[in-house]
Amino acid sequence: MRIPLLDLQAQYLTIKEEINEAIQNVLNSSVYILGPQMKTLEKEIAAFCGTKEAVAVGNGTDALVLTLKAFGIGPGDEVITTPFTFFASAETIAQVGATPVFVDIDPVTLNMDITQLEGKITSKTKAIIPVHIFGQMLDVEKIMEIAARHDLKVIEDAAQAIGAEYGGKKAGSIGHASTFSFFPTKNLGAYGDAGMIVTNDEDLAAQLRMLRFHGCKVKYYHDEIGYNSRLDELQAAILRVKLRYLDGWNEARREKAKVYDELLKDLPVILPGRDPQALSIYHLYVLRSLRREELMEALKKAGIACAVYYPVPLHLQHAFDNLGYQEGDFPVAEKACQEALAIPAYPELSRAAQEEICDVIKGVYCGK
Ligand SMILES: *Cc1c(COP(=O)(O)O)cnc(C)c1O
DSSP states (O other), rough: OOBBBBBBHHHHHHHHHHHHHHHHHHHHTTTTTTOOHHHHHHHHHHHHHSSSSSEEEEHHHHHHHHHHHHHTTTTTOOEOOOOOOOOOHHHHHTTTOOOOEEEEEEEOOOHHHHEEEEEETTTTTEEEOOGGGGGGOOOHHHHHEEEHHHOOOEEHHHHHHHHEEEETTEEEEESSEEEOOOOOSSSSSEEEOEEEEEEEOOOHHHHHHTTTTTTTEEEEEEEOOBOOOOHHHHHHHHHHHHHHHHHHHHHHHHHHHHHHHHHHTTTTOOOOOOOTTEEEESEEEEEEEHHHHHHHHHHTTTTBOBBSSSSHHHHHGGGGGGGGGOOTHHHHHHHHHHHEEEEOOOOOOOOHHHHHHHHHHHHHHHTT
């Protein structure tokens, strides 16, 4: 059978009536930007994460840019993040004129290695952006302790982790501010671009609301240079429907992960590494293997989609050539980029499909 990496069509069909009605209601209202759907979604996301405030923006990348700007971070400042993430986590640091500083990752969880963090802090450091990679949180409370000692801001890039927990606390609820992406393939995906920032800091939220709307508090009175970055009413209405299903979908992904763990446990592949305190939402189920290319070829031949997250660590991206990093600087991240392979683990995936995927993987190791 043909198996995609993610099946958004299958998901839509399970909630089609509600989605269509939500879209129709927005069309009937003729309010498209900064309207009641967005404002209600903000309240619902804040409640979901357990934060005081949520500010809706155009996408997850803008969420990071606006947050960095609101914290006054710019030229001359350094911001520490991981080299094993989507480009935007570090691109946004450069976009505001600051310098991304990388720290290698933990070989088990592939999240930022917190034990190496303090060694990267200089007098120029202003913030830390930990990323909850593939939907598994890292210990943000520990990062907050380090940040407090050096007077730094912590921005959780929770783009892949809405609904994930660490020690019973939700992703986004611990940092000074946290960002989400609702890109269509994320666990909570819109049908277009959308993003959100959550925080307990009401002044920061007010500042972010200004920044997303051309630096205005009152229309046509501009207090500063801002952006045009809003989450539109159609996307907000769609996300409000999908948010009601998110916990169930995340639970279904955890069940798929459990099945893979069981079916693949005797093979010489490295299964996703876990922190016992973390409750992952498996944005992606990522195996590691030195024989990745063979696995990809076999899966492809069987009609099964798979993908490499991420082929190149950020310190070796050409866009960051100016930072002067070299191969060998972050060996754990570099190795992960050579070995990581995501296989389908979306909520609607059938047990039969999972068994077929595992048979193909077994075939590679058993020389079939
Ligand atoms: C998706 C993603 C982003 C960017 O979100 P967009 O909505 O695509 O702009 C940022 N960081 C991480 C870790 C992501 O996975």
